[in-house]
Amino acid sequence: MGTDTAGLFGYSNTLSGRPGETLSFHVSAENVGSYRAELVRLRHGFTGSAGPGFLEDSVPSSFDGEYAGQAQTCQPGSYVEVKHDGKLADCAETSIRAYIYPTLPRSERSGEFGAYHVSQNSMVRDSQLQTVLSTTIAGEIGGYSLALDDGIPTFSWFADGAIRTLTLNQHLQDHQWYLLEVTASAAEGAVTLSASPVANIMNRNAEATAGLDSDFARCSATQFEPRVGDLRIGSSARRVGSRLLAYETFNGKIGGVRIDQLGDEPSGQRTLGDWHFGLSPRSDGLLLDVVLDKSPHAFHGTCVNTPTRGVTGPLFQGFVTDFRRVPDEYDAIHFHDDDITDADWPASFSFEIPDGLPSGVYAAKVSAPGAEQYMPFFVLPSERKNRVAVLFSTATYLAYSNDRIAFEADQAEIIVSHTPIVDGLDLALQDHPEFGRSCYEIHNDGSGVVFGSSRRPILTMQPTHRAWFQHGGAWGLPADLCISHWLEHESIPFDAITDHDLDREGHELLDGYDVVITGAHPEYVTRAEIESIDTYLSTGGRLMYLGGNGFFATASFDPEQPHVMELRRADGGTRPHQSPFGDARHTTSGEQAGLWRNKGLPPQKLVGVGFAAQGFDRSTHYERLEDSHDPMAAFVFDGIASDELIGGFGIMGGGAAGAEIDCYDPSLGTAPGALLLATSGPFSDGYLLAAEEVYETLPGLGGTENPRVRADIVLCPIEGGGAYFSVGSIAFSGSLSYNAYDNNVARMTGNVLQRFLRKEPIDSVM
Amino acid sequence: MVQRTTTERVAELDAVFDRRFNARVRSDLTSDVLDELLRNPLGPHTDTASRVRRALGSMTITGKQLILSLGPDGPWAIGVVTVGAPGNLVVDTDAHHSYEDAMRVIFANRAAQFAGPVGTEGTSHGN
Ligand SMILES: [Fe+2]
Numbered sequence: 001m002g003t004d005t006a007g008l009f010g011y012s013n014t015l016s017g018r019p020g021e022t023l024s025f026h027v028s029a030e031n032v033g034s035y036r037a038e039l040v041r042l043r044h045g046f047t048g049s050a051g052p053g054f055l056e057d058s059v060p061s062s063f064d065g066e067y068a069g070q071a072q073t074c075q076p077g078s079y080v081e082v083k084h085d086g087k088l089a090d091c092a093e094t095s096i097r098a099y100i101y102p103t104l105p106r107s108e109r110s111g112e113f114g115a116y117h118v119s120q121n122s123m124v125r126d127s128q129l130q131t132v133l134s135t136t137i138a139g140e141i142g143g144y145s146l147a148l149d150d151g152i153p154t155f156s157w158f159a160d161g162a163i164r165t166l167t168l169n170q171h172l173q174d175h176q177w178y179l180l181e182v183t184a185s186a187a188e189g190a191v192t193l194s195a196s197p198v199a200n201i202m203n204r205n206a207e208a209t210a211g212l213d214s215d216f217a218r219c220s221a222t223q224f225e226p227r228v229g230d231l232r233i234g235s236s237a238r239r240v241g242s243r244l245l246a247y248e249t250f251n252g253k254i255g256g257v258r259i260d261q262l263g264d265e266p267s268g269q270r271t272l273g274d275w276h277f278g279l280s281p282r283s284d285g286l287l288l289d290v291v292l293d294k295s296p297h298a299f300h301g302t303c304v305n306t307p308t309r310g311v312t313g314p315l316f317q318g319f320v321t322d323f324r325r326v327p328d329e330y331d332a333i334h335f336h337d338d339d340i341t342d343a344d345w346p347a348s349f350s351f352e353i354p355d356g357l358p359s360g361v362y363a364a365k366v367s368a369p370g371a372e373q374y375m376p377f378f379v380l381p382s383e384r385k386n387r388v389a390v391l392f393s394t395a396t397y398l399a400y401s402n403d404r405i406a407f408e409a410d411q412a413e414i415i416v417s418h419t420p421i422v423d424g425l426d427l428a429l430q431d432h433p434e435f436g437r438s439c440y441e442i443h444n445d446g447s448g449v450v451f452g453s454s455r456r457p458i459l460t461m462q463p464t465h466r467a468w469f470q471h472g473g474a475w476g477l478p479a480d481l482c483i484s485h486w487l488e489h490e491s492i493p494f495d496a497i498t499d500h501d502l503d504r505e506g507h508e509l510l511d512g513y514d515v516v517i518t519g520a521h522p523e524y525v526t527r528a529e530i531e532s533i534d535t536y537l538s539t540g541g542r543l544m545y546l547g548g549n550g551f552f553a554t555a556s557f558d559p560e561q562p563h564v565m566e567l568r569r570a571d572g573g574t575r576p577h578q579s580p581f582g583d584a585r586h587t588t589s590g591e592q593a594g595l596w597r598n599k600g601l602p603p604q605k606l607v608g609v610g611f612a613a614q615g616f617d618r619s620t621h622y623e624r625l626e627d628s629h630d631p632m633a634a635f636v637f638d639g640i641a642s643d644e645l646i647g648g649f650g651i652m653g654g655g656a657a658g659a660e661i662d663c664y665d666p667s668l669g670t671a672p673g674a675l676l677l678a679t680s681g682p683f684s685d686g687y688l689l690a691a692e693e694v695y696e697t698l699p700g701l702g703g704t705e706n707p708r709v710r711a712d713i714v715l716c717p718i719e720g721g722g723a724y725f726s727v728g729s730i731a732f733s734g735s736l737s738y739n740a741y742d743n744n745v746a747r748m749t750g751n752v753l754q755r756f757l758r759k760e761p762i763d764s765v766m
Numbered sequence: 767m768v769q770r771t772t773t774e775r776v777a778e779l780d781a782v783f784d785r786r787f788n789a790r791v792r793s794d795l796t797s798d799v800l801d802e803l804l805r806n807p808l809g810p811h812t813d814t815a816s817r818v819r820r821a822l823g824s825m826t827i828t829g830k831q832l833i834l835s836l837g838p839d840g841p842w843a844i845g846v847v848t849v850g851a852p853g854n855l856v857v858d859t860d861a862h863h864s865y866e867d868a869m870r871v872i873f874a875n876r877a878a879q880f881a882g883p884v885g886t887e888g889t890s891h892g893n
Binding site: 124419 | 813865
């Protein structure tokens with residue numbers, strides 16, 4: 001938080017709703033006494049004069065008004081919260097066992113550095129303690145805590161109002177399993193602590209060469225002051241107002257946690273808690289936020305801030321990688337001190353979407369002198385009114401949300417072939433590390449970020465935000481607003497729907513729409529979304545895919561907390577980082593992570609084109625190909641000369657073909673009947689062939705040498721009256737508004753939309 | 767003998783690489799190449815200029831320059847990534863009319879750093 005800078009930050013509980021549903025908005029006001037809240041309709045985002053500029057309409061609403069500002073704390077750090085009946089309050093006669101696999105035991109990052117080589121952490125850690133389990137609250141007396149202190153196991157408890165600690169001698173190695181054991185006994189008058197290395201396939205070093213030793217310590221102790229409160233695994237607690245926030249969170253995996261009551265006789269041990277992180281209470285075996293306690297007490301826990309489950313545990317054998325089939329091998333959770341999937345701020349105001357509010361893109365806007373924030377959301381139609389739906393790419397928004405790469409990675413400049421161009425929102429994001437990271441980044445411990453969430457301020461989803469990687473930088477929501485404003489300009493009313501809605505409701509959400517238009521970058525989709533679009537197309541639906549890198553990789557939404565999106569990374573293809581062996585299955589869906597093309601569903605099979613290359617120096621035009629003169633495609637080029645280059649202009653890189661681009665490829669499933677209408681102009685070597693196309697690295701992967709580095713436009717009629725039109729480029733959306741919408745990109749796109757709105761099959765030439 | 771760490775050994779390898787890499791870049795970084803980059807910062811560039819541009823851009827992020835957009839159509843300022851500064855960026859007071867102008871200034875700075883005073887090794891590209 002800036003010391004005296006005014007700031008307003010907020011989020012909504014959900015990204016979309018229908019009339020009759022209620023959204024809540026959660027605002028933190030920094031150095032702002034009071035702020036104004038109003039409903040706005042978002043019409044266009046990109047602020048530059050190359051387009052229509054920022055356009056919003058104020059809409060009277062029930063929450064209009066002035067609100068008292070209050071600062072809220074957003075505290076990252078994931079953990080398991082265990083409520084109990086008091087039995088875990090003290091450790092006077094107990095033994096504690098936990099397996100741990102520290103990934104950042106000391107301050108030096110030793111994990112992977114990600115695709116862009118992160119060499120600096122813009123989040124500063126303020127403690128060298130990392131908690132394995134604890135019943136303590138910072139600054140309060142009572143309870144006990146097992147932790148690493150600068151990488152050395154330590155156990156602490158309270159006696160006579162003072163903290164006492166027992167600490168081992170050796171630093172633990174990172175990426176190595178250990179068994180930690182504690183016994184505490186007032187009767188014996190002693191505490192013991194030990195750490196023993198555990199053999200496991202996922203240890204970084206071979207056992208014989210790692211130089212590992214066991215470690216043991218003992219001290220006398222007769223008093224253990226209890227604290228009646230929750231047990232936390234992976235974190236301790238600090239009190240802020242009425243909330244108990246994460247504190248001194250663990251980085252790494254914890255598993256096999258068990259707490260026993262010491263008995264008088266050897267057989268007299270009574271289990272107080274025996275948590276199994278690989279077990280699911282659900283019939284589908286998914287690992288969501290509930291953690292099961294196998295002990296008779298059933299002190300089940302709840303995950304907070306979505307630590308990563310479905311990760312390999314101390315018993316992992318390396319043969320089976322589905323957590324549902326070998327739960328005992330998946331008794332582990334990976335915690336991160338920078339996990340944040342719910343800021344958990346109190347609601348500042350709420351909004352019941354009134355009947356009659358047209359479907360579209362809206363935001364709750366809060367503003368005060370020197371500060372403003374938009375909390376965007378999508379209003380779905382109550383009953384279907386419009387013939388056109390726009391599918392807004394909320395999964396991709398969440399994947400990119402709060403991208404900090406330009407400030408942390410050496411190779412940020414290399415991937416975009418120019419010095420990153422950041423904006424004021426990026427600086428505010430740097431001042432707020434607590435708002436978390438994007439799924440393109442690595443955590444403080446070097447492991448990849450695999451969850452995105454909308455329940456935290458997302459500064460990259462502000463309608464005016466510009467992405468650092470493309471000069472012009474309309475990306476995500478701002479790029480999709482280029483498409484929706486084009487529809488407004490064409491006087492075509494549309495309904496707004498999102499990835500979240502399509503995943504939840506399936507193809508019935510699309511039924512009855514004459515045309516569905518995608519956003520500029522529908523990169524991450526769920527299986528249900530692909531199947532829904534496939535069904536829609538095969539039953540007469542018409543799709544305009546006006547983007548690039550679409551339908552590319554697997555996303556899942558948590559079925560119980562859909563504001564949480566999961567996006568793990570496979571060990572092949574274009575990927576900003578990759579999940580460790582065994583950790584690549586989504587716990588919220590059971591899906592294997594990775595590219596749909598590697599799971600039998602290449603984008604070409606759905607929409608005719610699929611990811612080919614990316615680059616961020618200059619975009620280019622398209623040139624027409626032979627199929628563009630086929631009578632069936634005549635409508636597309638109505639008013640466009642046969643030798644006219646299309647789209648040599650635009651907000652994003654100066655052309656309609658660029659950024660992330662897709663190509664026609666029959667070998668990946670482009671339909672035989674798909675017409676290949678146009679292909680892109682030349683790209684520089686800053687555009688490089690996508691990694692999934694590279695089986696062995698051969699020289700010549702750049703745009704000047706590699707024939708696959710291109711964006712193609714295809715049109716495909718489908719039996720039953722359906723059709724798709726795909727442009728295979730993210731930059732396309734940024735060309736629509738050029739010259740006040742009087743240009744051949746807008747013309748071509750309008751031709752297609754008008755024809756798609758007419759019922760006659762596309763393959764009947766008219 | 768003092769026990770060396772893996773970090774030290776990796777750093778030694780990086781230094782060997784940097785020595786070779788920097789020698790190549792300094793020989794490629796002619797005034798013609800710099801002129802080409804300054805003329806047209808976003809390219810397309812010749813192979814040699816592209817190689818130099820990548821070298822000039824691959825420095826470690828700490829202390830590296832970014833371009834900050836100050837308004838809807840500019841101007842643009844240059845900032846230095848500095849953890850702990852407001853926005854983790856120390857922003858230069860000079861405003862540039864275009865982002866390409868800002869890129870020109872950055873190219874010129876980095877080229878001077880890379881070349882170093884005559885007769886010295888110049889600045890490592892880091893890793
Ligand atoms: Fe993408």
